[in-house]
Amino acid sequence: MKKINETHTVGPLAAFFIPQAMQIGVGFLSFASVVTKASGQDAWIAVLISGLSTLLVMWFILRLLENERKYGTPDLFSVHYRIFGKRIGAILNFLSFLYVIGFSVAYLRSIIEILQVEIFNQLSTLSFSILFCLIVWYIVIGGIRNILGVCLLSFIYLVPVFSTAIFVVPHAHFSNLLPIFDHGLQDILSSSFVSTFAYLGFEFLLFVYPFIKSPKDAKKWAYFGLLTTMYTYLMIVLLSILFFGQGELQNTIWPALTFWKSVRFPFLEHIDIICVIILLWNLVPVISLCSWVLARGIKFTFPNVKMKYSLIGILILTIVLTVLIQNGEQVKQVGALINNSGFIFIYLYIPLLLFCQWLKKILSGESA
Amino acid sequence: MFWKKKRLDQVDPDTPVKTIADLINQLKSNPDFTHFKHKGETFTCWVSFIQTMVDVDYIHRDIFPVLYSNRVHNIADAQATLPVEKIIRTKDMAVIQSKLLEGFIIIQENENRPDCLVIPSIKAQGRQVDQPEIETSIIGPRESFIESIDANINLVRKRIPIPQFSVEEMRVGKMSRTRVCILYVEGIANKENLNTIKQRITDLEIVNLIDATNLALLIADNSNSIFPQFLDTERPDRVAGAMCEGKIAVVVDGSPTALILPSTIVEFFAAYDDYFLAWPIASSYRLLRLFAIAFSAASSALYVAVLTYHYQLVPKDLMGTLIVSRSSVPYDPIIEVLLLEIMIELLREAGARLPTKVGQTIGIVGGIVIGTASVQAGVTSNILLIIIAMSALAAFITPNYRMATTIRFIRFPFIISAQILGLLGVALCFMAFVCHLIKLTSLGRPFIEPIYPVRVTDLKDAYIRLPLNQQTMRPLFLRSGDAHRSNQKRLLAKKGKHSPDIDE
Incomplete structure (x- = not known):
């Protein structure tokens, strides 16, 4: 692969905005009810644990990429090729493609599901995803800088959505938090496991990293981004526990939407539709970055295929896969699948990869 | 390819005519081309100029007396004695031709030889420096550019x-x-x-x-x-x-x-008056403009979307008002909105094209008569009339006319997408425009610069305008040769080290 031109790189702030935009998304609508299933009012501990564990994983990722820098482009594709050779590397790359496209399709389909439930019952999955993929295509042909721009804007647009949480305060019952530590470690850990889906997304730094200028500054931004996400989720869980009773919370599919239905303005009866629509903005960076990563991966594997042509194929594939998921039950299954594979990917595979890298270094007899 | 027919050989005005005689022959038939032989006692020459382009008074007053005097014996003498700066002596046909047509005088010793003097005598014509008419300001300088x-x-x-x-x-x-x-x-x-x-x-x-x-x-x-x-x-x-x-x-x-x-993009929404007012006032005007633009682009689309699909968003009391106002309107909100929008566009266009005196009258008559009559006739609801009129006003709050027309135009895609997909359509349309803006560059520099890429120092003069003495940096996106407007150190040194306490 050619060396990356400086005009196509992005500043160190990208390490903040890109993982942030990938992480926060449709997951947080159902987040509170999913997390509290096993651990009830102690769910915030579970969220804290998995949030802190993402910091550790980020350390692994940055370590892996920094070690790789002296051998060439520091991204996951070249790591695979270098450590496992061309054939196994290609298979692993293909598996990561599957993960990325799964991530993007699960995301797109679940937001369409919410739109179909909340706004238009008869919204056609096909036509919406085509319209949406047109916008994504327009972004991605502009390159990584445009994708970063959308990430940044989605962060800005989400600020008002999150600040609606202020309306919880008058209705908060602080006694809902008691008793603390009522649940066993197993309950809490199983809650942590299901909250992984909400935290997934920061591993995309594995693909974007070579495009970041001055990676030294980028590191602290990457950790800071994860902390912001953790703070956001912690707030959502805490406020949901304060706002809803336990039984009510676990029986609601999207607690955030239910909460938004109760917020009233003089000229607006409720704000759930508006918030869902603003949330759409979060979809743009996710799908764009996934498509960009796939197009780049295809170019890495087959250097003759231009990204602008493979991008069209990728978007068509995304649309087809999205249409194939037909109902809410399947959306849930796909979500669970991505959750499990993402869990394996970040908590098992990345440490393993770091270990393999170390092993390769030892075996090839380089001095440390 | 067969669809690309070969055009006729184009005449390229860049190529000069071959000789000076050709040029003179070509121009001779024009009544305003003057070409005559001056025969003096000591010096004989050919003078040619285009009468409508040169300042004839000036030639008669300052050039001919010298040329006709006995001091001049040849063309070099003429060049030395003429009281005009920037006289060119040349044989270059391209120069001669272009200068002659711009209003210079050509003086030759021999009619057929290109060796000649080219003397500037361009007639300055045009209006005086006037007050600005498009970007008017209440305070501040009142000069505007003219055609010269x-x-x-x-x-x-x-x-x-x-x-x-x-x-x-x-x-x-x-x-x-x-x-x-x-x-x-x-x-x-x-x-x-x-x-x-x-x-x-x-x-x-x-x-x-x-x-x-x-x-x-x-x-x-x-x-x-x-x-x-x-x-x-x-x-x-x-x-x-x-x-x-x-x-x-x-x-x-x-x-x-x-x-x-x-x-x-933020510069298009900044009026130059902003720099003449105290910063809190200037900032609030800028925020007002920002709000006006958002309102202008989105209001009628939101009306269509909410009334067509999302009436559950409207509170009960407001719903009552809307129903009363729309009860006599026989068709969908989209038709109503398009009707009024196009009417306002017609008024605007007519106002711009008609002569000033008629235009104002027509604007007032049209606005009032059509507005009231259409509500009374039950063709539109009066709430919509208020919204549309306000958004038309808001569009022209933009200080730049070209940007104002863009804002006027942008609402139509919004209205149509609102009809197709409701608020979702508005959101998709907004996304498409924002994505377009992210991609847009001006001379290779990002167009929505203080927002993306984020430049905090440039945000000081974007949506809000902070005090002028705090703006010590030139805009970063320009990559100017000298990034600092003023020396920060000297600025602090002048202020002194400590601020005095109360009553000190």
């Missing part, structure tokens, strides 16, 4: 009287040969920007260039975009201010506007 490029450069240069002020001239247009000047302050303006502009202007392949805004369209980064990428202004103070920031100005002969390049 020299007067325009004078207006800018007198505001920046330093030797670093540079002017570069080029000619654009195969037939119009329009003078285009690039003004910049050397050492502050970015070299790369300057070269890009020069490159783009010299690469132009056009027949005639009429106006600066015309040039702006021709050299824009993305000529398909509905957003103007270069700021056009008729205020010399604004141009001078921008040049001190490190921007580059382009003036075109015959055009009362100057271009400022590169520009960002």
